Amino acid sequence: MKFTNGYWLMRDNIEPLFAVEYADHRIQGDQLTVYAATRHVNNRGDCLNSGLLTIRFTSPMEDVIHVSITHFDGARYDGPFVPVSTQPVSPFIREEEDKLIYQSGALRAEISRKPSAWSVTYYDGQERLTDSSWRNMAYMKDRDSKKTYMTEQLAIDVDELIYGMGERFTPFVRNGQTVEMWNEDGGTASEIAYKNVPFYITSKGYGVLVDNEGDAAFEVASEKVERVQFSVEGERLDYYLIGGGTPKGTIQKYAELTGKPALPPAWSFGLWLSTSFTTNYDEETTGNFIRGMEERQIPLHVFHFDCYWMDAYEWCNFQWDLKTFPDPKAMLKRYHDRGLKICVWINPYIGQKSPLFGEAMEGGYLIRRRDGSVWQTDLWQAGMGIVDFTNPAACAWYQEKLKTLLDMGVDCFKTDFGERIPVRDVVYYDHSEPVKMHNFYTYLYNRTVFELLVRERGEGEAVLFARSATAGSQQFPVHWGGDCSATYPSMAETLRGGLSLACAGFGFWSHDISGFEQTAPADVYKRWCAFGVFSSHSRLHGSSSYRVPWLFDEEACRVLKFFMNWKCRLMPYLYRQAVRAHEEGTPMMRPMFVEFPEDRCCDTLDRQYMMGDDLQAAPVFKESGQVEYYLPEGKWVNLLTGAVAEGGKWQKETHDYFSLPLMVRPGTILPLGISDTQVEYDYTEGLTLAVSWMEDGAQTEIGLVDQKGALRGYARASREDRQITVEVSGDIGSWDARLLAQKGNARREVGKVIFTLD
Numbered sequence: 001m002k003f004t005n006g007y008w009l010m011r012d013n014i015e016p017l018f019a020v021e022y023a024d025h026r027i028q029g030d031q032l033t034v035y036a037a038t039r040h041v042n043n044r045g046d047c048l049n050s051g052l053l054t055i056r057f058t059s060p061m062e063d064v065i066h067v068s069i070t071h072f073d074g075a076r077y078d079g080p081f082v083p084v085s086t087q088p089v090s091p092f093i094r095e096e097e098d099k100l101i102y103q104s105g106a107l108r109a110e111i112s113r114k115p116s117a118w119s120v121t122y123y124d125g126q127e128r129l130t131d132s133s134w135r136n137m138a139y140m141k142d143r144d145s146k147k148t149y150m151t152e153q154l155a156i157d158v159d160e161l162i163y164g165m166g167e168r169f170t171p172f173v174r175n176g177q178t179v180e181m182w183n184e185d186g187g188t189a190s191e192i193a194y195k196n197v198p199f200y201i202t203s204k205g206y207g208v209l210v211d212n213e214g215d216a217a218f219e220v221a222s223e224k225v226e227r228v229q230f231s232v233e234g235e236r237l238d239y240y241l242i243g244g245g246t247p248k249g250t251i252q253k254y255a256e257l258t259g260k261p262a263l264p265p266a267w268s269f270g271l272w273l274s275t276s277f278t279t280n281y282d283e284e285t286t287g288n289f290i291r292g293m294e295e296r297q298i299p300l301h302v303f304h305f306d307c308y309w310m311d312a313y314e315w316c317n318f319q320w321d322l323k324t325f326p327d328p329k330a331m332l333k334r335y336h337d338r339g340l341k342i343c344v345w346i347n348p349y350i351g352q353k354s355p356l357f358g359e360a361m362e363g364g365y366l367i368r369r370r371d372g373s374v375w376q377t378d379l380w381q382a383g384m385g386i387v388d389f390t391n392p393a394a395c396a397w398y399q400e401k402l403k404t405l406l407d408m409g410v411d412c413f414k415t416d417f418g419e420r421i422p423v424r425d426v427v428y429y430d431h432s433e434p435v436k437m438h439n440f441y442t443y444l445y446n447r448t449v450f451e452l453l454v455r456e457r458g459e460g461e462a463v464l465f466a467r468s469a470t471a472g473s474q475q476f477p478v479h480w481g482g483d484c485s486a487t488y489p490s491m492a493e494t495l496r497g498g499l500s501l502a503c504a505g506f507g508f509w510s511h512d513i514s515g516f517e518q519t520a521p522a523d524v525y526k527r528w529c530a531f532g533v534f535s536s537h538s539r540l541h542g543s544s545s546y547r548v549p550w551l552f553d554e555e556a557c558r559v560l561k562f563f564m565n566w567k568c569r570l571m572p573y574l575y576r577q578a579v580r581a582h583e584e585g586t587p588m589m590r591p592m593f594v595e596f597p598e599d600r601c602c603d604t605l606d607r608q609y610m611m612g613d614d615l616q617a618a619p620v621f622k623e624s625g626q627v628e629y630y631l632p633e634g635k636w637v638n639l640l641t642g643a644v645a646e647g648g649k650w651q652k653e654t655h656d657y658f659s660l661p662l663m664v665r666p667g668t669i670l671p672l673g674i675s676d677t678q679v680e681y682d683y684t685e686g687l688t689l690a691v692s693w694m695e696d697g698a699q700t701e702i703g704l705v706d707q708k709g710a711l712r713g714y715a716r717a718s719r720e721d722r723q724i725t726v727e728v729s730g731d732i733g734s735w736d737a738r739l740l741a742q743k744g745n746a747r748r749e750v751g752k753v754i755f756t757l758d
Helices: 246-256 282-293 329-335 354-363 392-408 434-457 488-502 522-533 554-569 571-584
Strands: 014-018 021-028 031-037 053-058 064-070 092-095 100-105 107-112 121-123 127-132 140-141 147-155 162-166 177-180 198-201 208-209 216-218 227-233 236-243 272-276 302-305 341-346 412-415 538-540 610-611 613-616 626-631 635-638 645-646 650-656 662-664 670-673 687-691 697-704 710-719 723-730 734-739 744-749 752-757
Touching: 021 092, 021 107, 064 100, 064 107, 064 147, 107 236, 121 236, 127 236, 127 645, 147 236, 162 488, 177 613, 198 246, 208 227, 208 246, 227 236, 236 246, 272 282, 282 329, 329 341, 329 392, 329 412, 341 354, 354 392, 392 434, 412 434, 488 522, 488 610, 522 538, 522 554, 554 571, 571 670, 571 697, 670 697, 670 710, 687 710, 723 734, 734 744
Parallel strands: 272 302, 272 538, 302 341, 341 412, 687 734
Antiparallel strands: 014 140, 021 031, 031 053, 053 064, 064 236, 092 100, 100 107, 107 121, 121 127, 127 147, 140 147, 147 227, 162 198, 177 216, 198 208, 208 236, 216 227, 610 613, 613 662, 626 650, 635 645, 635 662, 670 687, 697 710, 710 723, 723 752, 744 752
16 A cells, blocks of 8 residues: 655655654563654653654564554454464563664664664664664554554665565566455456465565554555555554575574474375366266276376365255265265375355255354344355354364265365455454454364364375465465466466465465366467476366366377376475475475575576475476576486586576476485385385486485385485495385486495496
8 A cells, every 4th residue: 555645745645653763662571662753852842742653572483573563552453363383582682872672583673762763673693684764664544534554664675576475476576566465366367366475575585474464555666666565454563574594594484483384195296186167077977087097097196076066056065966976975985996085175155055054044153244144145156154263163063064074085175265255244253353354264264174184184184275375374285376277378377376375385385287267278288287297286177178188189198197107206305395394384396586595596587496405397388398497506407308407597498298397406316216106105115316416525415204204214425536425324125326417337335325437
């Protein structure tokens, strides 16, 4: 939201109260409270008829400073709020003549006490990160609407770039954009987003989380090109400044603060096949899909039933449409016997025709209007109501309905929707503020379903396929990118959105291979298969047509099989990276600048990404097969072709449908598994350790996990002169080693393989 008219003037309807100078402070335990005068005080008379801003500094954990700015403390300040964790921390507070210092870990805030020189400057050690100073921190009143706002503006350095704020499909670097935090179902081709997260990171290696689940608004080098401005309606603004040292460190610290992703089961990394949305299907249709995949030897691991597993107008009743599926329990057993897991579509809405509507209305499980009636709409389902997940009884009721499906043989749920949440004339069971609940609703919805899966299936077996999200939702994986179109531009915007979401600690992410809307030409389908398989999770899903590959052409079947065979073999590597996402908060798919912050050529890259620490993928977005991508320094090896490319520069290549730049980082041990058809198997038996280009004197080590994510041992490689030694320790079964690109004669010794280079 914009308040100014250029640099000097305010908009005609805006009355500002800016923090002008230090007035006083108090220290209470670990809290520093600073009072900022909103005009210069020459004498006692200047203290009259003038407001104060109250700024409180606290710290929930080391290297995180929580800033709370208030105009009127007595104003209502209802939740929900961003759920955060706290750790024991002893912040350092010091009073000096010209400044106050509040420090947590290496992160500190220095508050100026000089007359007419208000400023709060943030440092990481000796490095200045950002500041709030002249005409930045303010209380704004709109004379026309009578609304009030709190706003803050933090400085942007000359070469500083801003990223994140959820899964956004607009240009990857946020500088110059207006970004509003409001979850909506807008597809992938607009500024509207399903997953708004009021958190950004910068190329300088720090982050800012605005603790407001309402319609926070960001002006990123847009209203003031030297500042990131964020504003919220009301009398109070809270934000966390997070110092992680690097973009990756800040993402990890943010995940530590708001929740790290759960570890999805290994089977979820396989290929998911959907019935699609509005297509006609029954068991004969779905059975033909599965047989078709088997006949073509395409690995398939999860089968998904979309909306019409339930009868029309009754979403959701959580009952199989018996006209189409007369014996669902037996059908699910047959699919399980073929080695498949089962997913079914759900949403948090109850149509009036559903037998559950009356039950939910009588129980008080639906969001209500202020007059006590149930809030209803015809948008999506006729007369539908919305489950009120602030009511514990409603959560238990909803979970009990889903448990019946789990008992029948369903393994997981696609938790669709959660964005179309009303804010006018509604009341929640716990009296949450409706505007803040609009975005936060999805957190409660997905948490309710995820907790049921953990309780019924156990930790490590719970997984969702969720569309909407907000801060903290990364704890309930997996999330997918929403409704994209069957084109190359939409494929690229989908990747852009996923990389933006990764900046908020979302460890696992997917998308609809070949696009949701329309039907892709065979060319786009095949290129998207490569991109989809080398995402953390891989799903074939569409709107009005099926997505089985033989409906595009037979080559598409071979392409999908080729890449899925590779993903299965890569599972020892991929699942180790999944464990790291779970334990450390580092997303599996991540932007290049996160992994290589010192390489400024990586700052704006949004058509390639790191898949874990050691694989870089650059999807092909052109029918010609041409692709341009950048490699950081070192000799990189294409895992699929064996070609070696010198880094530190751009590459331009042409790839057929069975290839793309899938580059192995220099000095890497890449563990490859024994199976090319399964994703859940013994990752510690029959391993091949593929060693990429190693320079003389280099050493590297990786942890090796089993299919449940338990660390079982380590693999190490080192090079001295013309000799590369690979060794394994721990509880690891049979294994072998090979070199990528470099050539040499191998000999085995106890626990190691030694290569003498040619």
